[in-house]
Amino acid sequence: MSFAEALKSKVRKKAHLSCCLCKAIGVEVHHIIPQEEGGPDTEDNAAPLCPSCHETYGANPQKRKFIREARDLWYEICEKRYASDVDKLEEIKRLLQHTVSYEDFQSFKEELLSHIIEGFETPRSEQEIVDAVSELLDKVWYNRHLFLRQQVKAGKEKVNPEIWKGALKSARKVEKRYGKAALGPYDDFEWGMINGKLSALRWVLGDDWDMLDT
Ligand SMILES: [Zn+2]
Numbered sequence: 034m035s036f037a038e039a040l041k042s043k044v045r046k047k048a049h050l051s052c053c054l055c056k057a058i059g060v061e062v063h064h065i066i067p068q069e070e071g072g073p074d075t076e077d078n079a080a081p082l083c084p085s086c087h088e089t090y091g092a093n094p095q096k097r098k099f100i101r102e103a104r105d106l107w108y109e110i111c112e113k114r115y116a117s118d119v120d121k122l123e124e125i126k127r128l129l130q131h132t133v134s135y136e137d138f139q140s141f142k143e144e145l146l147s148h149i150i151e152g153f154e155t156p157r158s159e160q161e162i163v164d165a166v167s168e169l170l171d172k173v174w175y176n177r178h179l180f181l182r183q184q185v186k187a188g189k190e191k192v193n194p195e196i197w198k199g200a201l202k203s204a205r206k207v208e209k210r211y212g213k214a215a216l217g218p219y220d221d222f223e224w225g226m227i228n229g230k231l232s233a234l235r236w237v238l239g240d241d242w243d244m245l246d247t
Pocket of ligand 1 (some may be wrong): 052054055057082083084085086087208
């Protein structure tokens with residue numbers, strides 16, 4: 034067995050998509066007591082850990098109590114610090130600014146999509162919205178990535194080589210999915226279209242989402 038999707042999503046939300054140990058964004062839901070030892074698929078046995086902490090502490094039985102305590106404390110901090118939705122979105126915005134890897138961005142995307150889907154009745158099907166938003170955000174990510182790539186090449190920006198390797202790989206995946214021609218460089222008209230769509234999305238989501246400015 035493994036955790037139900039709904040539970041994983043709940044755990045990620047409670048932790049504001051961040052690792053309960055190092056606070057990095059982008060988490061896996063970890064079994065504190067492992068499945069091999071009969072650890073249940075319950076919320077109490079679930080901890081949000083980033084891949085690195087998962088690897089470092091996940092298999093160490095000595096750390097189980099520590100992980101559980103760190104998790105409960107982190108949940109408490111998340112709940113108190115970001116009590117209102119607006120504050121929570123501010124925090125997501127901040128996290129997004131530090132997002133380099135595509136995996137991080139995917140987590141952010143999931144969060145964003147869940148906000149859209151939970152709150153709105155629309156004439157479009159859920160899948161249509163998900164696909165459209167997904168494509169739009171992929172394109173925005175890709176363009177930010179290209180910009181960052183220039184900065185890195187010029188030595189103006191430094192990134193963790195491992196994360197950067199992943200980002201380059203993800204960029205190739207995005208290129209494969211949409212075709213390089215569809216990914217820019219965009220002329221003024223195309224940017225106009227993208228920005229128009231983003232504005233519409235922003236309107237749907239409310240003003241809190243103005244970080245979607247490209
Ligand atoms: Zn971590």
